Amino acid sequence: MKRINFTWDKGILVLLVLTIFVGSFITPYFANASNMSFVIQDIGEFMLMSIPVTFLIIAGEIDLSIGSTVCLSSASIGYSYRHGIPFWFCIIIGLVVGLLCGLINGLLVTKFGLQSLAVTIGTLALFRGLCYVLLGNQPVNQLPSSYTNLGSNAIPHTFFPYVSILILIFGAIGWFTLHYSRIGRWTFAIGINVEAAKFSGIPVARMKLALFMITGLMAGLAGVVYTFRFASASPDGATGYELSVIASVLFGGVSIAGGVGTIWGVMAAVLELGVIRSVLQLSNVSANTLLVVSGGLLLLSVAVPRAIEISRNRRKLVSKS
C-alpha cells in the first residue's frame, strides 16, 4: 500500500515536469518569467494552506472551514486597519484570528467529540458570517502599498514572487516535521489506527487540537497573503477555497482514509494544478473544460494507484498458483 502511494507521489513530480515541458510547446505564452511568477502567486495561498491540511487528513480529520478562515483573517485585518490600528499590528491580528478559528474547530472535534466533516460545515458558515458582521457591505481598500506590493511584485532580480519565501520556509518545516520528526510519526500513527495510537501513549486529543490550530494559523497567514495580493479586504473573499485545497491534497497522494501521504507530493500537486490551469487557459480552453479536467485528474489520482494495486494482486495470485 505504501509503495503504491510513493509511486503516485513520484508520478506527480513526473506529471509536473511533463506538463511544464509540453505546456511550453503547446502555447508560446506559458513558459516565461512573468507567467510563472503569476502562477506561483496564484497558488500561493493554496500552497500555504495545503501543508497543515496534509497533516490533518493524514491524521484522519478534515477541515471545510479554511476558506472562511482565510476570509475572516483578511476581514479582521481590514476591520482593524479601518479603525486606525497600525498595519503591522493588523497583520498580527489576522494571524491570531486564524489561530482562534483553528482553536474553535479543534475544541469542537476533540472536546465535544464531533465529526470534523459535519462541524466544519457549521464553522464554515460561522466564520464567513463573522466576515459580514465585521465589514458589512463595505470592503476595505487603500491599504498601505508598501505592504500590498509584496503581494503583487517579485523579489528583485528574480521572477519569484515574495510569497515564494513563505512557501519555501513552511514547505521545509512541513516536510521535515512530517517525515523526520516525532510529531510526524505520531500524525501517521493516529491516522492509521487511533486506538493503537492512544494505547502507545500518543496524546491523540492534544495532537489533533494542535493540528487544527496550526491549520487555522496557516489559513490566517494565507489570509494575510490574500489581503496583500488583492490590496483589499472583502466579506466575500476566498469562496470555495476549501474544496480546492482538499482536492489538491488528495491529488498529491494523501489518502482520505488517513495514514498515508507526503508533503512534497502535495506541494507538487498544488503546483501541478496551477500549471495545468495556466497551460489550458493560455491555450484558450474554456473555464468549464478546466473544471472537468480538474475533476478527471482527481479521479485519476485515486484510480491509477488502485489499478496498479489490482494488477499487482492479480499477479500475486497468478504467481502463487
Add this chain to the structure above:
Amino acid sequence: MQKRLTRVAIAVLAVSALVGVTAPSNAGVKGIKGGLKIAIMPKAVNIGYFTAWDKGATNACKEIGARCTYLGPTQATGAAQVQFINQVIQQKYNVLVISAADQNAIVPALNKAKAAGITIVTSDADVDPTASASRVTSILPAASARIGTAEVDWIAQATGGKGSIAILSAAATAANQNAWIAAMGPYLTSKYPNMSWVGGTVDKSVFYGNDDATTSTQQFDAILAQYPKVAGIISPTTVGVLAAAQEKKAKGATVAVTGLGLPSQMAPYIEDGTIQKVGLWNPIDLGYVAVYAAAEAASGTFSGAVGSTFYAGPTKKAQKTYTVTAGGITYLGDPFTFDKSNIAVFKAIY
C-alpha cells in the same frame, strides 16, 4: 468548362487564404489603429446580460477592424477575474474592456496590465474611485443618483405615491447596487413624504439576493413574510427583478415590483400586468461605446482626462461624441423605461 471553373475557384480560395480574408471587409474607422487585439471581459461569462454587452462590443470590433475575444470566469469573483487578466497580459492583448467583478481586488492586476502597455477601459462596473488611475475611463450608463432616483420614481408611480418600500438587491458588496441604493434613500424621503422604507431607513430595508435566482426568490418571500404590508419592492438587478416578478405572479401578491430588467426577460410580466414598468439602459450600447473609447485611447487620440472627448460610430454621420466627466467616468444617458406601450419593440432587441 467545369474543370476550369473549379481551378479558378481553388485559385481564388488559395489567394484568399493567403491574404487571410476571413474578417469582414470593413477597412476600419479613421483615426483608430486597425488590427487591435481586444479582450472583452464580463464579470462572468455565464450571465445573459453580458451576452448582450458582448454583442455591442463585437459590433464595434467589426467596424474598427479589431480582433476581439470574449473571455472571463464562470464565477463573478475578483480572484477568478484576476486569472483572466493575467491571460490577457500573457497573450499580449492591446486593449482590455472589462466589467469589474470586484471593485478592489482586481486593481493590482489591472495596474500590472497597464504597466505591460495594455489600454484598459471599464464598462458597466467600475473599479473603486480611489483606483481610477488604473483605467483610461469608465463607461457607465448614468450617474448613480439618476439610476437610483429613477427607480424610486417608478415604484412611486406603481404604488400611487404611498406605502412602505423594500429593496431586493444583488450581493451585499455589489458596488453598483450600493451606489444606486445610497441615492434612493434621501430621494424617497424628500420627494415622497407619504412613502417610507420598511425597515425605517434605507439601509435596514435591503435584502440581498446575490444575483442568484433561488436566493432572490427566497428573499422576496422573506420580505413578504417580515413586512406583510409592504407596498413596493425595488430590485436594481436583472436577476432579482425577474425572480420577484415570477414569485409575485405565482403567489398572487399585490405588492408592486419594479427595477432594472432586461426587456426580453420581463416582457411576459409587463404584458400580463404583473409589472407596470421596469427600466434598463442598453447593455449593447455599453459594450459598443467601451470598445470605441478603448480603441481610440490605444490609438493615441483619446486621453481619458476629464473633459476630453471621444466618438463612437463607424462614419462621421453615424458618430456620437461622448465627454469624460469627474472621476474619469463617461455616462451614456438615462435608462430607458419599458412598459406596455413599448415592450413589444424592445423585447426583440435585448
Add this chain to the structure above:
Amino acid sequence: MTKYVAKLLNIREIPVLIALLIVLVVTGIANPQFLSRSGAQDLFLGVAVIATLSVGQTFVITMRHVDLSVGSTAGFTAYMIGKESGDHHGLITCLFVALTIGLLVGACNGFMVAYLKLPSLVVTLSSLWIVRGLFNQIAGGNTITDFQVPVSLGYLGRHSFLDVPYIFLIAISLVLFATYVMRNARSARDLYAMGSNPPASALAGIPVARRTFFAFLACGAVSGLGGAILLARFHSADSNSGLGLELNVIAACVVGGVAIAGGVGTPLGALIGALLLQSITLALGALGVSQFWQLAVNGTLLISAISLDRYLSLRVKPTRILRAE
C-alpha cells in the same frame, strides 16, 4: 411516567423534533406571522428540495460514505428538464429526464466506489466538478424561466393540497417510504450493518459491493428527482443552480441524527433536521435579525444543533432497526 419519557427519548429522532418545536414556538411567540398559513407554507416550500436530497444522502452516509455531487446533479437536472421538455410535455417526460440523469451519475459514482473501491469523498468531489463543468458548458449564459417550465411540473410547485404544498407532500412521502424501507427491508438494513462495522458485515455475508452500488444509484436517482422539485419550486434554472446544496444536505442529515460515522439514522430524522435548519433561517428573518448577522447566527446554531445531537446520542440508544431479537 419517567419510563415512558425515557423510552420516548430513546427514539433517535425525538431530540431533533423537540429542538424544532422549540424554535417554532419561540419564534411564533415573538412574531405570530411566522406560524400563519403562509409562514408554514414558506417553510414547507423551502425545505422540499433539501428534504428530497437528504433521502438519498441518508442511504449513503449510513454506509460511512458521502455524496458531494448531489447539488451539481440536481441543478443540471433542473436545467435539462426545462430545456428538453418544453412547455407542453407532461410529468412523465420530466420524470424520465430527471431519473436518466440522476441514475447515470449515481451509477458512475456507485461503480467507482463499490467495485473499484475508490474513496467516496474523492469520487463524488470529482463528479461534482465534472458534472458542473459539463453543465456550465451546456447551459452557457442561458436561464430557464417560468415559460419553459413544463406546465404540470410548474403546477406542482405552486399549488397545495389541503394547504400543504404538493412538492412537500412528494418529499415527505419519499421520506416516509424510505424510512420504512430502511427499517424493515433486509437489503436496506444491511446498510446499517455496513456502516457500523464494515469488515464484520462483509464476513457476515452481506454483498457489500452490490449494496453500496445500489445506494449510490438510489442517491443519484433521488438527486435527479430533487432537480425536478428545484425547477418546480423556483421556476428557473441556470448554470449556478444547485451550487452548494450538498453541504446543506449533509448538515440537515447530521443534525437529524444521521451520524457521519455511519450505522445510524433515518431519512425521517434527516427531514426533521432539514425542517429545523430551514425554520432557523426563516426565524432569523422573522425575528428581524440584521442581514449581516444571519449567516453567523445560522452557523452557530448549526454547530449547536450538531453538538446537541451528539450529546443526546451518547445518552440514547441508536435507532431500533431490528425488531425483538
